[in-house]
Amino acid sequence: MDFALTEEQRLIQQTARQFADEVIAPRARELDATATAPTEFFPQLAELGFMGIIIPEAYGGSGLSNLEQVLIMEELHRACASTGVTVSVHNSLVAGPIVKFGTEEQKRRYLPRMARAELIGAYCLSEPDYGSDAAGLRCQARFEGDHWVLDGTKAWITNGEIADLFIVFATEDPARRTRGISAFLVERDSPGLEVAKKEDKLGIRASCTNMVHLENVRVPADNLLGERGRGFTIAMDTLDGGRIGIATQAVGIAQACLDRSVKYARERKQFGTEIANFQAIQWKLADMATEIEAARLLTYQAAVLRDEGKPMGAKASMAKLFASETANRAAREAVQIHGGWGYVAEFDVERHYRDAKITEIYEGTSEIQRIVISRALLR
Numbered sequence: 194m195d196f197a198l199t200e201e202q203r204l205i206q207q208t209a210r211q212f213a214d215e216v217i218a219p220r221a222r223e224l225d226a227t228a229t230a231p232t233e234f235f236p237q238l239a240e241l242g243f244m245g246i247i248i249p250e251a252y253g254g255s256g257l258s259n260l261e262q263v264l265i266m267e268e269l270h271r272a273c274a275s276t277g278v279t280v281s282v283h284n285s286l287v288a289g290p291i292v293k294f295g296t297e298e299q300k301r302r303y304l305p306r307m308a309r310a311e312l313i314g315a316y317c318l319s320e321p322d323y324g325s326d327a328a329g330l331r332c333q334a335r336f337e338g339d340h341w342v343l344d345g346t347k348a349w350i351t352n353g354e355i356a357d358l359f360i361v362f363a364t365e366d367p368a369r370r371t372r373g374i375s376a377f378l379v380e381r382d383s384p385g386l387e388v389a390k391k392e393d394k395l396g397i398r399a400s401c402t403n404m405v406h407l408e409n410v411r412v413p414a415d416n417l418l419g420e421r422g423r424g425f426t427i428a429m430d431t432l433d434g435g436r437i438g439i440a441t442q443a444v445g446i447a448q449a450c451l452d453r454s455v456k457y458a459r460e461r462k463q464f465g466t467e468i469a470n471f472q473a474i475q476w477k478l479a480d481m482a483t484e485i486e487a488a489r490l491l492t493y494q495a496a497v498l499r500d501e502g503k504p505m506g507a508k509a510s511m512a513k514l515f516a517s518e519t520a521n522r523a524a525r526e527a528v529q530i531h532g533g534w535g536y537v538a539e540f541d542v543e544r545h546y547r548d549a550k551i552t553e554i555y556e557g558t559s560e561i562q563r564i565v566i567s568r569a570l571l572r
């Protein structure tokens with residue numbers, strides 16, 4: 194859909210591309226190898242306006258649209274999916290719901306610092322025993338006079354280690370499922386909040402993923418995000434946007450695989466000629482390119498619908514489902530095109546192959562996306 198982008202949108206995309214190529218990409222392999230969170234980019238990302246992409250200008254953000262967020266994030270993910278998801282969670286899963294559901298006071302307190310990267314966000318929905326079935330979550334919320342008390346354990350929390358502000362979903366009564374859940378803004382230094390075990394992952398190794406324990410954590414009453422008992426709606430609305438974010442990550446990874454494969458196929462010679470001259474390789478490239486275009490269009494479509502305030506849950510699921518499967522196919526073919534060199538770190542497709550897998554798992558597995566899509570069809 195590049196054909197439909199405005200001049201300004203192309204400029205935004207170009208700025209992100211240049212930063213991703215010149216600053217992020219050269220560091221990606223090292224950050225992955227050492228599982229180092231990409232905090233070194235935060236000052237420059239904030240300077241570029243990428244730590245507050247959809248935060249309105251009135252709160253110090255860039256005031257951009259969801260489509261523009263996709264354009265920026267694809268470039269970051271193409272260079273380094275770990276950096277991409279770190280920035281994406283901060284923007285889409287934390288700043289996003291504060292912009293949409295926060296009180297004026299909450300917006301003033303948190304958004305400007307988020308846009309300046311002084312405050313990094315994390316989103317705490319999943320629990321060790323409740324992932325796909327998020328409505329079953331057990332983290333407990335009790336209202337005691339003028340404050341809330343939270344108790345429980347959250348699992349798989351992206352940015353856990355580096356976050357200053359956690360959106361925590363907790364329930365007053367698990368038996369009430371979706372209607373018992375509320376959302377809370379919990380600050381890092383709240384007594385009783387402990388960021389625990391860091392997971393040792395297959396891919397996106399430079400993105401930190403932690404267990405978060407909450408024990409008698411007192412949260413001021415005015416840190417309730419949205420209405421009491423409406424937390425699940427906030428969680429799901431946020432994930433609609435987040436799924437566009439993961440579709441974008443998948444498109445970025447897939448594009449990186451294609452770019453590296455085209456370059457390698459032109460350089461690598463076997464049987465006295467470049468492997469690009471073999472039809473077997475050409476067809477792989479053609480299929481990769483075609484699927485990436487389709488995935489990108491689905492992602493843009495979901496973003497534009499969200500910008501227009503139209504229903505887009507099933508479209509976001511389609512984009513995530515198709516883009517994540519595209520990324521995994523593209524990564525597999527990229528490794529194949531690189532032969533033995535694809536299997537080692539030097540040409541980076543090995544990293545893309547490991548990074549691609551997570552896109553089929555988080556923010557709703559592919560099975561869950563198929564459930565969302567089929568429910569919309571059969572409703």
Ligand SMILES: Cc1cc2nc3c(=O)[nH]c(=O)nc-3n(C[C@H](O)[C@H](O)[C@H](O)COP(=O)(O)OP(=O)(O)OC[C@H]3O[C@@H](n4cnc5c(N)ncnc54)[C@H](O)[C@@H]3O)c2cc1C
Nearest residue numbers: 316317318319324325349350351402554555556557558560
């Ligand atoms: C690296 C990483 C980062 C993450 N970041 C965050 C984060 O920042 N915040 C957060 O809240 N969560 C985060 N998550 C959690 C992630 O969203 C969950 O892992 C995901 O939703 C799946 O839940 P689960 O792991 O409990 O798997 P399960 O729900 O146990 O699923 C296991 C398998 O069963 C299948 N399954 C489950 N239910 C059904 C069904 N009804 N029909 C068919 N198949 C089904 C699933 O598709 C899957 O294949 C992260 C996870 C990872 C790995």
